[in-house]
Every structure is written in structure tokens, then in C-alpha cells.
Amino acid sequence: MNLYTLMKNRRSIRHFSDKKFPRKTIELVLNAGLLAPSGADKKPYVYIIIDDPVLKEKIKDRCEEIDKRLFANSEGWFKKWMLEKQISLEKNFLVDAPYLVVVAGETNKPYWLESTWLSIAYIVLAAENEKLATLTYTPGEMDFLHDLIEIPFNFEPVVIIPIGYPSKRASKINKNNKKKIFFNRYDSD
């Protein structure tokens, strides 16, 4: 396995099969998340693995409701991007994927949000290494998870990551032609 191949092969997947995989694989993937650097070594986050079908259904219902409202109020470029990418407002991936991982950051720790997203990058790469697909799904609002899965209020849920096998090919990679790397100073040429 080559690291760069792994990074290139990873895609955001929005269509999952219901093919199961062992719980120990998801634990392996999440233990990789804990190896990421974090502010003052605090690892300011927790991972909650969800495989209860009733919970998954409830999460799907709430997320669809939230995202439909968000979409109705969103800017034109975002609506166009959703259409181009054929991204549906039906969030079937939240019930189809065998596991959802809710990542919640501990908001009173230094650089909690930054550290949490470093850890999320490790998780998506570790999943790819296990030939599993992921999506870093950020519904417009996640406060309902405090009640639903009993997350204390000093933690803030920041992402829901479905993990499983894809049922549909991913869309083409974004080639990103814009200049991103500069030497010694930013320079808009």
C-alpha cells in the first residue's frame, strides 16, 4: 500500500450497500484516529459508533428535515453544486451504511475543533486502508444528537461519518486547477 495511492483513491461516497463488516474493523479505524496530533496532547474528542437501526432511522429523519430547510435557504452556487454532484436531499447513506460514527469535540480544550478534524482525516484514511468508504457528512445542525445519543453538553458533535462498502461509483475527482502552493509570499499571479 502506497500512502499517496490511498489518498488519491479515497472519495466521498454517498451510496452505501448494506454489506456488513466486523465491529473490530471499525475499532481499528477509530484507534487510528487517536494517533493524530492534538492541541497540548488532549485528544479532545470522542467517537460514538452507531449500528442500532432505530437510532440510524431517527438520525436520517432529523438530518433530512434539517438539510431540506438549509437547502431551501442556501445560495445559488451551493444549489448548483448539489445538482452537478447529483447529491440528493434523501440521506439514505445514514441507514444503509452498517455503521455511523459521530465525532464530538470537547469544546473547553485548546484547539478542540482543529484537533478533532486532524483526527477525522486519520479516520477516513484508515477506513480507505481497510477498503471501506466514508463520507464526512456535516448536517446543518447536530444539536439533536445531545438528546438522542446522550452526548454531554461540553462536547459538540461535528460530523457523522457513515462507514461501509460503496454501492455506486464515486463521482470524478475535482482537479482543482487553481494555484495553491506559493514560495516565500502569497502572490496572486
Add this chain to the structure above:
Amino acid sequence: MNLYTLMKNRRSIRHFSDKKFPRKTIELVLNAGLLAPSGADKKPYVYIIIDDPVLKEKIKDRCEEIDKRLFANSEGWFKKWMLEKQISLEKNFLVDAPYLVVVAGETNKPYWLESTWLSIAYIVLAAENEKLATLTYTPGEMDFLHDLIEIPFNFEPVVIIPIGYPSKRASKINKNNKKKIFFNRYDSD
């Protein structure tokens, strides 16, 4: 190369030798950063590679000044952590490492901060893959970089990453004994 070995071997390094390496290696590492997932595929960041010794010296001076002020006002646990880790307020790594990479996020893009930190995780892993050491260094304030390296004000500098060879062994890994992984609900048992 095994991904998990790479993740386990990575350490935050604060002592760099001045041993040089080719510019094309740092470009390889930064191109890996561009493969990370980002909000609506926007890749809302730029990387500025700094190898100019005069600029590096200026960055070191400003960061030391800022961090000394920050340290004087910081909480007890942070002071203790700095002492335990033997972290100096002298930031020699900012001149010793052959390259510094300033990562700046584009603040008007969706999930710009989250996306930027996903990309930073890819960079530190790619550097480790090239047997290079890194530090995700976040001085208390980075506004001075707008002037110094001409970063436009719609970008916010979020980290300075020295990249090079270590001159000193890293400190022991934080074993992190706290429970971080839960099933179906957060549960403080």
C-alpha cells in the same frame, strides 16, 4: 510502508537539524494535502513555503514575542504541560527547519477551518512518509503574516509547519488512557 506504522511513528518534533532536502519533496508533500476531502470540494486554503532565512528569522522573533506574552497569561495546567514536555519559549525550529509551511484558510468558504485541518493531517502524514518531521505549530496570533508574506485578508493563517529532519528524539507518546470510543450512545461509565 504500513499506514498504521506511519501514524504511530509520527511525533510532533520541536528540534530540527539544518539538513537540507529538495524542494520537490516538499511539493510532493503539499500536493498530498490537496487530496484531502473539503467542504463542497472547495479546497479553501493555500500553502506558502518559506525558505528565505530573513523571513524565517522575522517569523521566529514575532512568534517568540507572542508566545511569551501568551505563556505569561496562560492557565496553570498549560504551564505545567509545557514544563513536562520541556517545550521552550525559544522557537529555534522556525529557523532551523529548512522549510516552514504557512497554511492559510479561505474564510468565506463553507467549512473552511475544518477543511483546512483535514488537509494539514494529510500533510503531516505525507511528510512522515518521506521520513521528514513536522510540528503543527499554532502561535497565539498570526495576523502579522498578512503583512510579512502578503497573505490577502480573505485568508486566515492557521498554522506554521516546520518540515525537516529531527535533531533530537521526540518525547514519549501520550498513551491516552481515557475511554474515547462508545457504542450507540455516549456513556460515562
